[in-house]
Amino acid sequence: MSESTTNHDHPVVFIHGPWPHSSSWDPCNLFKSSPNTVDTPKAERSPLLLTSGSENHTAPKVIVEQPVNLYAGDSKSVTEYHEFEGRGHSLTIDEDWDDVANVTLQWLSSKGF
Structure with missing residues (x-):
């Protein structure tokens, strides 16, 4: 990333959760009777777009593909x-964030929104 990308006018804080980055460790998935369990193959829901950067080392493609599947x-x-080719984890706050917004808006439009 360029220096201008990393120099924000506001503090950037990264908070890591207590669970490893894996849906198999999600407490809602440990107990299928949990009221928080998500019915992932449910047929009736809005379209879902998951995004990541090719240089994302916090949540790399292999991690994002798990919920996609x-x-x-x-x-x-x-x-x-x-x-997003060449992009890191902070897609929406990095330089060229508008590329992310435009791709998302185009995707929403293609789905009738």
Whole structure:
């Protein structure tokens, strides 16, 4: 990343959760009877777009693909993944954040929103 990308006018804080980056460790997935369990292959839901940067070392593609595969399953609902080439983890606050916004808006428009 360029120096201008990392020099923010506001403090940037990264907070890591207590669980490893894996849906298998999500406490809601440990107990399928949990009221917080998500019915991932549910057929009726809004389209879902998951994004990541190709240089994202916090949540790399292999991690983002896990929920893509979970939600896609046998679902009749749309689940898609978009990778931003050369981008890191902070897609929406880095330089060129508007590229992310434009891709997302185009995707929403293609889904009828």
